[in-house]
């Protein structure tokens with residue numbers, strides 16, 4: 001049985017595309033994307049999924065009275081498709097504690113900063129404003145604390161004079177496309193888990209910032 005991913009998104013889906021490419025090229029072996037779910041009907045990520053022959057669903061959060069009801073519909077849909085791992089790829093909704101607990105240990109996110117720096121929005125502007133000399137992206141387990149779960153893997157890029165939010169976003173995204181499928185591969189291989197609130201890879205607790213991605 002292939003390892004099943006359900007990917008949640010709200011926008012362009014370049015990370016989804018990286019997963020599609022990794023599955024097709026077998027860089028992510030024995031893995032399939034069982035569905036892509038968006039809270040926005042016009043998310044380009046849905047078109048990417050359809051073009052790749054992947055099932056899609058849209059659950060519009062505006063049609064629900066509260067977050068609990070939305071999350072409950074989302075959970076039902078995810079479980080209908082079947083997910084070994086739920087992958088947040090630019091999913092712009094804050095999830096309820098009940099939803100997070102239900103998927104604890106099999107729910108991951110990617111965030112465009114070197115967590116614990118800059119949880120939340122506007123990460124590139126905040127790195128520039130702080131005069132940082134490097135930034136990057138972090139794949140992490142999702143816990144009830146926003147962008148606060150244990151990191152799995154981080155990729156860094158230098159910040160150059162003249163960089164702006166657009167140039168940083170572009171260079172960080174290209175790293176995301178490498179580290180996110182890699183983290184999923186570790187899951188599919190049974191090497192990665194959440195134990196006692198720590199990310200564990202190959203039976204070893206990962207450091208606070210997760211694995212530092214070092215390209216060959």
Ligand code: GRF
Nearest residue numbers: 012013014015090110111112
């Ligand atoms: C990325 O910057 C990711 O770090 C953040 O949302 C963005 C998603 O981009 N969580 P895309 O839709 O995958 O292109």
